[in-house]
Amino acid sequence: MPSPPAALPVINPARCTGCGWCVAACPPHVLSLQVQQWRKTSVLDDPAGCTGCARCAVRCPFGAIRMRREAL
Numbered sequence: 001m002p003s004p005p006a007a008l009p010v011i012n013p014a015r016c017t018g019c020g021w022c023v024a025a026c027p028p029h030v031l032s033l034q035v036q037q038w039r040k041t042s043v044l045d046d047p048a049g050c051t052g053c054a055r056c057a058v059r060c061p062f063g064a065i066r067m068r069r070e071a072l
């Protein structure tokens, strides 16, 4: 079993524009765009597959992703 990530992205749907930059930036492809309340929003599909690298948070032009530390 791979160890769980030390941090997971938390996406703020109010700030997310659905641009998809974070989806493209995620090496293990665990983010996707989904329609929620008639808007496209980035969603973490597979938290167990996330490495906690924070590339998505760095890439987001709208400051919609913050990394939340996980208790290990």
Ligand code: SF4
Residues within 6 Å of the ligand: 008, 009, 025, 026, 027, 028, 029, 030, 031, 044, 049, 050, 051, 052, 053, 054, 055, 056, 057
């Ligand atoms: S922290 Fe890294 S692995 Fe996790 S969703 Fe963001 S880009 Fe993908």
Ligand code: SF4
Residues within 6 Å of the ligand: 011, 015, 016, 017, 018, 019, 020, 021, 022, 023, 041, 042, 059, 060, 061, 062, 063, 064, 065
């Ligand atoms: S990069 Fe930011 S604004 Fe664009 S889809 Fe991802 S979370 Fe939303």
